[in-house]
Amino acid sequence: MANKNLSVWTSIPFWRRSAAWVTGFASILLIWLTFDTLGQITMGTDADLKAGTTKRVPAPTVINYHIDYKMSTTRGHEVPVIGDKEPFFGKEWSEKEAAELLHLGKLTSQAKNCMNCHTLLGNGAYYAPDLTKAWIDPAWKKGGAMQGMTGKGTKEEAMAEFLQHPSTYPTHARMMPDLGITADEAKGLVAFLKHMSSIDTNGFPRNFGIEGETTNAH
């Protein structure tokens, strides 16, 4: 009886069946997760914003709204909170204008290689600050260091000014190099950053909001 298996652990059919079950289960799980993610990350519409419907990725026109990052008591981490309307570069942007501006910003962020120093949505390097929630970084707030340094009265103008002449405004021993960003490209980049800060990233990066402010939203 030399051929008889003494233990299930040495049985080839057992491992064959196990491999088939594990592979099959993992495949179905991955397909389900893929479709679930597609639904979750689909960009919302302008109508969603007007109706106050929360989307993980809001429409480009979110740049016309005030964006906060607050501790959610129900979810246990910070979430973006879209507030009242506020002018962006002194005006309200139409759906088409906002989409075009955002597109320019995204192209610029790629052409200027931001990701090889900064991190965007968890992707990139850690040589320079994480940009995922840069828009709500307190340093850019009214009365914050960056508006004072650039001599600009709004967050978006201060950011655009910094992006065009980064090495003029040293904020750290590791300075940002001048990448030849034009005024239009800088506007696009700021819109791109503002939109990115409105994306619900399950609280990533952590501890970015203003301490003590909480929300019951979501």
Place this chain on the structure above:
Amino acid sequence: MLTSIKTNSLTTDGQKLGMMYYRVAIILFGAQLLMGLIAAIQFLAPGFLFELFDFSVARMVHINALVVWMLYAMIGSVYIMLTEETGHEGVGLGLGKLGFWVLTAAVTVVVLVYILVQVGDGSEMSLWLIHEGREYIEAPRWLILVL
């Protein structure tokens, strides 16, 4: 035919092609070390090569050299080991050599553009000709068409 193949020594055309891939892999590995060294120095002395050869450029070449030397080493290994395992010198080696030179020329142009051009303006053209600005897949879009 089979008697002319000496196993355990890299004498067949297939294995010679494999060695060509290995040589480029070693050069790229050297580039990876050099770029990594520059990036490491910039962590310690941020002014090093500032606005000349910035961290973003060093890191881009560093991680792309990493991806491509492994690709070259794997292709080279396939050429060398297939011959060894099958005792057959391989087929289509002329095309294989052409593929090697096309890939190597393309990689050379990409790296030179990374180093010399570095950044473009915010347009689709920059992503087609210079780089895509996404980590590990910085390769410009024209490269996809070549490959």
